Amino acid sequence: MKQLLTRWGKTLDEEHVLEEYPRPLLVRKSYINLNGAWEYGFTKEFKRPAQFEGKIVVPFSPESTLSGVGRQLKPDEYLWYRKTFLVSFDMFQKEKLRRLLHFGAVDQSCVVYINGREAVRHTGGYLPFETDITDYLTEGENEILVSVKDLSDTSYHSRGKQKLKRGGMFYTAQSGIWQTVWMEDVPGEYIQKITARPDLDAGKVRITVTSEKSCAVEIEVRKPGIYEEPLRKPEDVFGEVETLEDWGHGTGRTNEEIVIHLPYIYPWTCETPYLYYFTVKMGDDTADSYFAMRTFTIEADKAGLPRICLNHKVQYQKGVLDQGYWPDGLYTAPSDEALIFDIQSMKNMGFNMLRKHLKIEPQRWYYHCDRLGMVVWQDMVNGGRMYKHWFVTYGATALSWRNLKIKDGYTRLLSREDKAGRLEFVKEMKETIALLKGHPSIAAWVIFNEGWGQFQTADMTDIARKEDPDRLVDQASGWFDQEGGDFQSIHNYFFRLRIRPEERRATVLSEFGGYSMRSEGHSACLTQYGYGIYTDVSQLNRAYVKLQEDVEKLIPEGLCASVYTQLSDVEEEVNGIFTYDREVLKIRGTCI
Known part of the structure; x- marks a missing residue:
């Protein structure tokens, strides 16, 4: 098979790989991107390599040319990743922070170790996972070690179009880390999830903020906008919010639905994709998210035929x-x-x-x-x-x-x-x-x-x-x-x-x-x-x-x-x- 490159692949900077903030529905100021060069190695046994084989560019799978490896992980093998990072405990102790480690996706099953101690296991090659690694950290240099196993199409796990013997409508199987790896620092009680459920017909939005314990929460909705240029860094969102007027306000408790009535409705359509950004404050934690006012339904047209409708229009x-x-x-x-x-x-x-x-x-x-x-x-x-x-x-x-x-x-x-x-x-x-x-x-x-x-x-x-x-x-x-x-x-x-x-x-x-x-x-x-x-x-x-x-x-x-x-x-x-x-x-x- 001939190796093709896209224009973006040709100009890839291995020192700056996919650095955009990876979680637009819950944006927090803290963001430490871990994409780039990691060490890697393959083993037949579930045992850390005695010596790593070279550098792999994360988050590209080892089968891809952009990873710098170009080698298939077989079902009877293990793929190992290693990365180090520095930690200053003065900051953690002063601000009483916790550090979370995030993986966008690792195909298919993996074990993550921090400084030689197992921190988390995960199976599911298409879904993100995170873990609190604070208690595994030490002052100075710290190590992340990831072991990956991928059975690909030899088992029943989700695999999409991947096939070890590619051909026709099935494509090259890939493995390992294939979405952004990153860290963030959060307070002891932090916002775990934000869910916004718009109700176009009633002119309101229902927002649920999830946290470990029930906490007081305040929500400010901002004037909707159409974003021709993407937001790339956390400060892009926060900078935008600081200058926009308040379009809705709600208070309540986490883990409970908070209903906010909106004074004016700007419906989301393909021609006018209005997004409402909002800020959530919970104790020492603050995060941004967004929603849109729209609804998809099946409704009968004038001839009685069922039609797909956006905002009740065919x-x-x-x-x-x-x-x-x-x-x-x-x-x-x-x-x-x-x-x-x-x-x-x-x-x-x-x-x-x-x-x-x-x-x-x-x-x-x-x-x-x-x-x-x-x-x-x-x-x-x-x-x-x-x-x-x-x-x-x-x-x-x-x-x-x-x-x-x-x-x-x-x-x-x-x-x-x-x-x-x-x-x-x-x-x-x-x-x-x-x-x-x-x-x-x-x-x-x-x-x-x-x-x-x-x-x-x-x-x-x-x-x-x-x-x-x-x-x-x-x-x-x-x-x-x-x-x-x-x-x-x-x-x-x-x-x-x-x-x-x-x-x-x-x-x-x-x-x-x-x-x-x-x-x-x-x-x-x-x-x-x-x-x-x-x-x-x-x-x-x-x-x-x-x-x-x-x-x-x-x-x-x-x-x-x-x-x-x-x-x-x-x-x-x-x-x-x-x-x-x-x-x-x-x-x-x-x-x-």
């Missing part, structure tokens, strides 16, 4: 499937600008929705969707044992065309025989919703995709609705529809486009297109995968325009959303609007 959601892969960073974008580029480029092309496919991004990606006005459908990350594609892909495709329903009780055929794997999926689905539901751009949760690891679909839908009653649910994207959720969710790559609208659920074409074309010099592989192969840019563009016109003809019949496959090429799958390196915009046939 919104056709024209979307793109977004895998979130990069040729140089794999799961990790080489820069904040790269994340913005993908989102803004799709918006410039007339798309108003991205379906984040089988991956959870760093929270800054969702923040950019929030501030730029891009709707998001968020997939849960799929897991389960090795998929039986003769059943879940080829057979299911044919049956779906005939509108034949398949029950989800075939746990062996759907690769969900492991009870531990099913319980893990439920746990991670809840954690995913809790992590991301504060982002106003997210319109829908997509629970299962094409039967990959699908089980107890109705129960999973109920759990998702309980965790977040304010969003739409696509319970089964593609096929294995169990007639629940808010969408009749169709995938169509091979057949004539047609729909059969329902009375209650909105009809969505949640995957289609996938027209493929290699671009010489910008393709990673000689082999080509896609749905419809083209060798000429003009031919590809004509076919794409014709296909989009055919889709648009279905809108009056009841089609509510469409998701074109896909935003960029990924390895063999060269059906992207952009090439894998984001240098050629194939659908328009121009270089940018």
Whole structure:
């Protein structure tokens, strides 16, 4: 496979790697970024390496070229990381602070040691975790040691599109630390979480501040704004808040809902993505967050057809499937600008929705969707044992065309025989919703995709609705529809486009297109995968325009959303609007 680099990867400064504040929904002044050079080593046994092998650039996985390693972690190996940092205890004792260590994501399971003592264990390669390391610290130099194990697609854990033997619609497996590692100093009693639940119709917002003990809390809401430039550092937010007038005020206790009525409502839309920033004060701790006033619903139009509505107005959601892969960073974008580029480029092309496919991004990606006005459908990350594609892909495709329903009780055929794997999926689905539901751009949760690891679909839908009653649910994207959720969710790559609208659920074409074309010099592989192969840019563009016109003809019949496959090429799958390196915009046939 040819190694491609993005423009951002080419200019990566290893001394300043992804330094933007990583948690936009809870911003605190204290921020110590640990990205950059760490030591690394591979072992066969669960034992610290006698000698480390070299430097790895965190948070890029060892399989990626930007990490400086370019080596696959195998299921029978362990990957070790080492980093040192300095601590002055004078500050801690004087201000009575605690130090928290955060990992954005580590794939798949890890153990974290501080100065040789185990501090925390975590499993779940797509979700963040933190631990209080204060009691493990010493004056002067301190050591972080992380041991990682990744079974990838040899087990039932969540893995998305990763495969040890990549090919076709499955891509290079990656492992280890792949999101920002950072620390912060907090008071003894500190704000653990902030959850804002907007109520557009009532003109109010419900805010819950979570802390270990019940504490008095004060909240000040600020005048909404549209943020054309992203906030990058904690002081950016605090500086903005200092100069803005108060637009709402609330007091109460932590762990209880505080209702704040807003004097004027600026609704969030794709054209006017207003965000309300607010400040939370609790004892010696202060944090910033934001929310937006908007609501996504299914409502009948004048013809009685169910439609997706934003703020009670029909919104056709024209979307793109977004895998979130990069040729140089794999799961990790080489820069904040790269994340913005993908989102803004799709918006410039007339798309108003991205379906984040089988991956959870760093929270800054969702923040950019929030501030730029891009709707998001968020997939849960799929897991389960090795998929039986003769059943879940080829057979299911044919049956779906005939509108034949398949029950989800075939746990062996759907690769969900492991009870531990099913319980893990439920746990991670809840954690995913809790992590991301504060982002106003997210319109829908997509629970299962094409039967990959699908089980107890109705129960999973109920759990998702309980965790977040304010969003739409696509319970089964593609096929294995169990007639629940808010969408009749169709995938169509091979057949004539047609729909059969329902009375209650909105009809969505949640995957289609996938027209493929290699671009010489910008393709990673000689082999080509896609749905419809083209060798000429003009031919590809004509076919794409014709296909989009055919889709648009279905809108009056009841089609509510469409998701074109896909935003960029990924390895063999060269059906992207952009090439894998984001240098050629194939659908328009121009270089940018």
